[in-house]
Amino acid sequence: MVGIETEEMLEPADRPQRGPMSDHTSDPHPATDVPERSGAAPRALPEVLDAIADVEGWLTEAQATRLWQAATAVPSGGRIVEIGSFRGRSTIVLALAAPQAEVVAIDPHAGNDRGPQEIHGFEDAADEDFEVFHRNLAAAGVDERVRHVRRFSSEALTEVDGEIDVLYVDGAHRFGPARDDIVRWGRRVRPGGRLLVHDAFSSIGVTLALLTSVAVGADFEYVGRDGSLVEYRARSLTPPARAANLGRHLLQLPWFLRNVLVKVAIVTRLRPLARLLRHDGSTWPY
Numbered sequence: 014m015v016g017i018e019t020e021e022m023l024e025p026a027d028r029p030q031r032g033p034m035s036d037h038t039s040d041p042h043p044a045t046d047v048p049e050r051s052g053a054a055p056r057a058l059p060e061v062l063d064a065i066a067d068v069e070g071w072l073t074e075a076q077a078t079r080l081w082q083a084a085t086a087v088p089s090g091g092r093i094v095e096i097g098s099f100r101g102r103s104t105i106v107l108a109l110a111a112p113q114a115e116v117v118a119i120d121p122h123a124g125n126d127r128g129p130q131e132i133h134g135f136e137d138a139a140d141e142d143f144e145v146f147h148r149n150l151a152a153a154g155v156d157e158r159v160r161h162v163r164r165f166s167s168e169a170l171t172e173v174d175g176e177i178d179v180l181y182v183d184g185a186h187r188f189g190p191a192r193d194d195i196v197r198w199g200r201r202v203r204p205g206g207r208l209l210v211h212d213a214f215s216s217i218g219v220t221l222a223l224l225t226s227v228a229v230g231a232d233f234e235y236v237g238r239d240g241s242l243v244e245y246r247a248r249s250l251t252p253p254a255r256a257a258n259l260g261r262h263l264l265q266l267p268w269f270l271r272n273v274l275v276k277v278a279i280v281t282r283l284r285p286l287a288r289l290l291r292h293d294g295s296t297w298p299y
């Protein structure tokens with residue numbers, strides 16, 4: 014999947030500075046294996062957006078709002094798992110929105126698959142990412158309550174017990190690891206729980222991963238998206254619902270094609286193509 018890796022190309026300077034198929038069987042909320050959580054109320058959305066305003070990352074306000082809504086709906090004692098935290102932008106949203114839930118952030122901070130065009134060769138930035146991640150979480154007052162698992166998601170399945178209420182996938186965007194996250198971690202999402210995936214219908218790897226898993230599967234219903242943040246609800250789909258679900262995915266393909274062309278225009282500096290697509294010419298689509 015070499016082509017998939019090379020499409021993720023963006024100069025660091027362009028990075029914004031401000032801001033799985035299931036065998037769901039068991040009880041949705043086993044009360045026993047989740048530690049008791051704080052009785053604090055979820056932070057209001059404006060406060061949360063304010064808290065991430067200076068945290069580097071690729072989550073837009075509309076996307077943060079969708080994450081916030083999914084996290085606030087998690088029942089007391091529930092569990093949120095994030096794959097790919099980078100410097101904490103999305104982690105802070107999830108943790109501030111859901112003081113009632115366990116929040117697990119899985120990120121190896123190893124310098125790979127860091128962001129657009131940052132697939133390999135960022136080992137020197139890895140420790141800094143790790144330190145800035147914890148500093149940002151501490152500044153938002155959530156470092157103590159987020160459990161950071163500094164491992165690759167494929168090696169972290171045994172680190173999380175029980176079902177997941179909200180799974181947020183934003184780790185490696187190459188086809189293989191992205192599909193692995195959606196499929197293997199997706200199996201852990203309880204019925205009625207949420208799966209959210211970033212860079213959907215934008216990154217070629219993530220899009221192919223979705224098209225070959227949830228789009229053709231019977232376990233996740235497409236709910237909607239904000240930009241490239243797509244949301245699914247875990248539920249068993251009947252054959253007609255499954256066909257409709259596939260149809261909703263296919264409807265996103267023109268937007269996907271546009272995003273791919275925008276990326277081509279940015280990488281090749283083809284301004285006429287960017288203008289034709291009504292794109293400003295430098296902002297990476299996400």
Ligand SMILES: C[S@@+](CC[C@H](N)C(=O)[O-])C[C@H]1O[C@@H](n2cnc3c(N)ncnc32)[C@H](O)[C@@H]1O
Binds near residue numbers: 069102185
């Ligand atoms: C696009 S960034 C995540 C951005 C973050 N969600 C935010 O809101 O700013 C991708 C992150 O995934 C991490 N990553 C790369 N490979 C991973 C893997 N196999 N498992 C978990 N995280 C991974 C990288 O270290 C990087 O921090």
